[in-house]
Amino acid sequence: MTEKFLEKTYRLGSVEETVEHYNRWAASYDAEIAENNYATPGRIAEALWSILPDPQAPILDFGCGTGLSGLALRRVGYELVDGMDPSEEMLAEAAKKGAHRKLSLLSTKQKKPVKRGTYRGIVACGVLGTGAAPPEVFSHLMNSLKRGGLLAFSLNDHALADQNYAFAMNEWLDCGAARLLFKEYGEHLPGLNLNADVYVIEKS
Numbered sequence: 001m002t003e004k005f006l007e008k009t010y011r012l013g014s015v016e017e018t019v020e021h022y023n024r025w026a027a028s029y030d031a032e033i034a035e036n037n038y039a040t041p042g043r044i045a046e047a048l049w050s051i052l053p054d055p056q057a058p059i060l061d062f063g064c065g066t067g068l069s070g071l072a073l074r075r076v077g078y079e080l081v082d083g084m085d086p087s088e089e090m091l092a093e094a095a096k097k098g099a100h101r102k103l104s105l106l107s108t109k110q111k112k113p114v115k116r117g118t119y120r121g122i123v124a125c126g127v128l129g130t131g132a133a134p135p136e137v138f139s140h141l142m143n144s145l146k147r148g149g150l151l152a153f154s155l156n157d158h159a160l161a162d163q164n165y166a167f168a169m170n171e172w173l174d175c176g177a178a179r180l181l182f183k184e185y186g187e188h189l190p191g192l193n194l195n196a197d198v199y200v201i202e203k204s
Contacts, residue, residue: 004032018131019086022065026089029066036191040154041072043198044125047182048152049076051200052121056080060119062141063127064103067094073123074099084113114144121150126188126196129159135168142172145203150181156188156196169201178203 025032048059055077061070064083073081083100085091091103106113114122122141127133141151159165172178181200188196 015086021131022085022087023089026066026087026093029090029093030068033068033189036189037187038068038189039187040156040189040196040198041069041125042075043184043186043196044069044123044152044154045072045076045078047184047198047200048073048121048123048150049078051181051202052150053077054120057120058082058118059121059123060084060114060144061100062114062122062124063106063133064094064100065090065126067097067099069123069125070094070099071097072125082119112140112143114141116144117146117149119144119149121152124151124153126154126156128153128165129156130162131158135162135164138165138168139171142178142201142203147203149203150200151178151203152182152198152200154188154196154198157194160197169199172201176204 058080059073059078061073061081061083064070064085070081070083081100082102083094084104084106086106088105094100094103122144124141128138155165173180179202181202183197183199185195185197188194
């Protein structure tokens, strides 16, 4: 019987444990996610396209995993999608899909993994949250954008229950450093009865 990884994800602790978990999960990730009707990649891609309907806009798929988000971004119309992830095994699976222009290994110790202004939009699909990226990654991503750049991301029910993620976002919104353009609560992993907010935020 194939080992199941999904529910273990929300109990991960250290960065090293998380990367090892995703390396081991990579080969069976797509199948297990499909069993639970993963809805968020399509939701985020459509939300971003509703605001930035430009096929030539360079987009970073941050924490791209096996490439499901990249496929969703290509489906809505984006042609210049790069992917970045800390798991070598996940990147190997993403490469098979051919959705990304370029794939890069993300160093979890690097606080500025992206040169500012390289991308008009950054997508973090299922990335911010328990068992994935900590709240401070939100600011790292915002700092990678120029004024007018867009961050499209999701916070699932587990992340929404942790006020630190909302605080990281509101630090930007409350002082006018960013504007909330889109927010919608809906399905994330229906098979687990797990929902998520999808957001698009513009750097001011």
